[in-house]
Amino acid sequence: MPHIVPITNDARQIIEPLWLARAESVHRELRPQLEADYAAQMATIFADGAGMVVAVQGETVVGVAVFRHYRDTFSGTRFYIDDLVTTSLQRSQGVGKLLLDWLRQEAYRCGAKEFKLDSGTQRQQAHKFYFREGLVITSFNFTQSL
Numbered sequence: 001m002p003h004i005v006p007i008t009n010d011a012r013q014i015i016e017p018l019w020l021a022r023a024e025s026v027h028r029e030l031r032p033q034l035e036a037d038y039a040a041q042m043a044t045i046f047a048d049g050a051g052m053v054v055a056v057q058g059e060t061v062v063g064v065a066v067f068r069h070y071r072d073t074f075s076g077t078r079f080y081i082d083d084l085v086t087t088s089l090q091r092s093q094g095v096g097k098l099l100l101d102w103l104r105q106e107a108y109r110c111g112a113k114e115f116k117l118d119s120g121t122q123r124q125q126a127h128k129f130y131f132r133e134g135l136v137i138t139s140f141n142f143t144q145s146l
Helices: 017-030 038-045 093-107 124-132
Strands: 002-004 051-057 060-072 074-086 114-117
Touching: 002 074, 002 093, 017 038, 017 051, 017 060, 017 074, 038 051, 038 093, 060 093, 074 093
Parallel strands: 074 114
Antiparallel strands: 002 051, 051 060, 060 074
């Protein structure tokens, strides 16, 4: 059974550089546009306030979650999931649920009033999973390229 390994601590410092390196290929399944120097890019993301955990089975990363919490004027403390991905070989095997459950607990620990993520409209299978896990669509996200 997979288990969760934190990559960053509460200060958003990398505490598991080996697991971060092992996470890269899984993370690229969702974000192929990540920069060539994955560790350096992730270090900047962490410096901006993101945290990261991985789901591990044996010596293999099978899932990745990048998250952050912050305060805003709409909902107070908000917990946002930047990235949630399981390796294609492990989908529908409970890894996503394991990560989502860990993220919910972290959101509670942070005192968040909202638990939020965005998902591309083309990701219908992911949406089925999110609906099963009790997430609902509460708004539309509008974007403009600059």
